[in-house]
Amino acid sequence: MVGKVVIVTGGNSGIGLETAKNLADRGAKVIIACRSAIRGAAAKEEIIKATGNPNVNYELLDLASLQSVREFCATIMKKEERLDVLINNAGAGGLGNSTTKDGLHKGMQVNYFGSFLLTYLLLPLLKSSAPSRIINVSSVMHHYGAMDFDNLNMEKYWSDYLVYANSKLYLNLMTLELSRRLNNNEVTANAVHPGVAATNIFRNIRISFIRNIVMKCVNFLFQDSWEASQTSVYLAVSPEVAGKSGLYFSNCKVKKPSELSQDLNLAKKLWIESEKLVNLS
Numbered sequence: 336m337v338g339k340v341v342i343v344t345g346g347n348s349g350i351g352l353e354t355a356k357n358l359a360d361r362g363a364k365v366i367i368a369c370r371s372a373i374r375g376a377a378a379k380e381e382i383i384k385a386t387g388n389p390n391v392n393y394e395l396l397d398l399a400s401l402q403s404v405r406e407f408c409a410t411i412m413k414k415e416e417r418l419d420v421l422i423n424n425a426g427a428g429g430l431g432n433s434t435t436k437d438g439l440h441k442g443m444q445v446n447y448f449g450s451f452l453l454t455y456l457l458l459p460l461l462k463s464s465a466p467s468r469i470i471n472v473s474s475v476m477h478h479y480g481a482m483d484f485d486n487l488n489m490e491k492y493w494s495d496y497l498v499y500a501n502s503k504l505y506l507n508l509m510t511l512e513l514s515r516r517l518n519n520n521e522v523t524a525n526a527v528h529p530g531v532a533a534t535n536i537f538r539n540i541r542i543s544f545i546r547n548i549v550m551k552c553v554n555f556l557f558q559d560s561w562e563a564s565q566t567s568v569y570l571a572v573s574p575e576v577a578g579k580s581g582l583y584f585s586n587c588k589v590k591k592p593s594e595l596s597q598d599l600n601l602a603k604k605l606w607i608e609s610e611k612l613v614n615l616s
């Protein structure tokens with residue numbers, strides 16, 4: 336990865352931190368996209384110390400603000416000459432039923448609309464750096480998502496569960512549409528289920544007693560963040576996946592996503608509606 340530039344959103348915590356560390360260890364220039372300067376600086380220091388690669392930086396990004404997404408992308412376009420790998424890893428659960436100042440449902444914006452705009456704005460740099468790769472960190476939870484264009488932004492009905500499942504389904508559809516639009520496969524786009532790992536993703540479980548039990552059970556039954564980062568790393572570095580696009584991976588293997596995730600018409604329509612909702616058209 337020496338000479339390559341990688342962005343990992345949410346690279347300061349959990350699976351993203353392990354992904355960023357692994358790619359820095361392989362010599363990449365790693366940019367962590369993160370909401371807090373304090374957490375960004377701490378992650379930068381941890382990664383440099385662990386890998387000896389000084390080429391690690393952070394830039395501020397709050398996916399719950401489209402202005403922040405635009406500012407982040409403008410900074411990257413100004414500072415970086417290339418972008419080889421974009422990993423849309425940041426995500427959150429249990430954000431409740433609030434609306435951002437962009438008029439979008441907060442959970443949907445953090446998990447999908449923000450990453451949609453970010454990817455859209457960075458496409459010129461990804462294209463000029465081709466062959467390059469986009470990796471969208473989805474979840475097995477996408478299987479429980481539903482596609483209702485009258486409720487794209489959760490304006491009619493919602494639950495934390497549905498927001499998470501739908502946002503991951505939308506990420507899969509964005510992956511499919513990206514691969515269709517970038518059809519020469521010079522820029523590839525793939526989705527990942529990282530597997531279940533006890534990370535801060537569970538921090539919004541409001542009752543601390545239940546949160547602690549869930550974390551302990553997940554820790555006991557499943558994997559750690561390092562293991563959960565392996566499929567993202569595989570998609571970022573492996574020659575085996577060069578030119579492969581529009582696929583869904585887990586455990587470093589292609590897996591079949593839900594039927595809805597494979598519907599090209601839904602993917603096209605969602606892209607057009609997303610452009611409108613993030614004020615691109």
Ligand SMILES: NC(=O)c1ccc[n+]([C@@H]2O[C@H](COP(=O)([O-])OP(=O)(O)OC[C@H]3O[C@@H](n4cnc5c(N)ncnc54)[C@H](O)[C@@H]3O)[C@@H](O)[C@H]2O)c1
Nearest residue numbers: 345348349350397398399424425426474531532534535536
């Ligand atoms: N941990 C699991 O069991 C699991 C399972 C399936 C999918 N995932 C997915 O893996 C990805 C990484 O999650 P994790 O488990 O490492 O959790 P985590 O909470 O440790 O990491 C999530 C990252 O996203 C960032 N983030 C949250 N809101 C943001 C915002 N508004 N703007 C910018 N960044 C923001 C956080 O700061 C953090 O760095 C997420 O997309 C998550 O949905 C996790």
